[in-house]
Amino acid sequence: MKCSVEALQAFLDGELPPVETKEIRRHLGCCPACRQELSRLRLLWLELEQDEETEAPPELPYIRQQAVARACAAIHQKEGAGASLWDAQKLAWQPALAGISQIPGASQLGVLARTTLRGLPAVIRGVSSVAGVINGKRRDRR
């Protein structure tokens, strides 16, 4: 195996497959330069993994309040958008429904139909009697 800083980094990260891990361990056993590099990298890892306790900034409560206000406005707007769509649809239908109820005769259609049907036989009777009179007169002329 050749010396490889990249492989040493992956080894320290625990990201090498088992076969390569074995190889690099064997290589480290016989390569002082790589052992030295590994110890230097370990020092860097230690520095990088130090969890520096950063103090929370005093602005955080204000930032939290701003975030809550923005988020809740967005949530309510989303909920409101659903409701207003429904309301808008209801409002859109209302004139149509009101219009239908105002169409002249809309409510009288039934009455008209009943009246017409009731009056129809009399009309038919009237028409047929007139027709009978006309036909009688024609027969008399002949």
Next chain:
Amino acid sequence: MDSNTDHNLIIRCREGDEEACRLLLSRYEAYVYRLCLKISGLREDALDYTQEALVKILTGLDNFQLGRPFKPWLRQVTVNVCLNCLRRRAPQTVSLEQPVADGVVLGDTLEGSAEDPADVAEWQDAREVIRQAVSRLLPQQRLVLVMRHQEGLSYEEIAAATDLPLGTVKTYLFRARQQLRRQLAGVYGWEG
């Protein structure tokens, strides 16, 4: 049963309960801020990113699957916000970390760079040197470094969290550490 568990607070937050939102954020805002600070490297930017991340966390709670761990989801949202902010921000300066050839960055080509121990006026603590060097890394290199060394994510997890190809994650990590290793060499007087 405690009505203020994360689980219950999340349900109330989804309904727009402001008190629940405040309580939930107060538990995680310091973590979100520290993550933003490590990724951005600048306090003012970190404050902006934090507010943006907190809003996204609250408005995105509908996408969180109840019963799963909350912190990884929250970290993912925060990382996404930081990435978006970093992408929007065009680089104002040319980074010495800009690669100019395979394994060579722009800083390597300059003579008398600050890495030269002779140019360092006084000895500095290794931690401070590393901290400054990290802040000079490319933002995406800093991001993967934080994900690996502070959050303890594997290469694949970093790739998934940052939406970067696995090979790019490895390259960024390698280059960033090489740069930092050179800084440490300056502090400790290592050869090579």
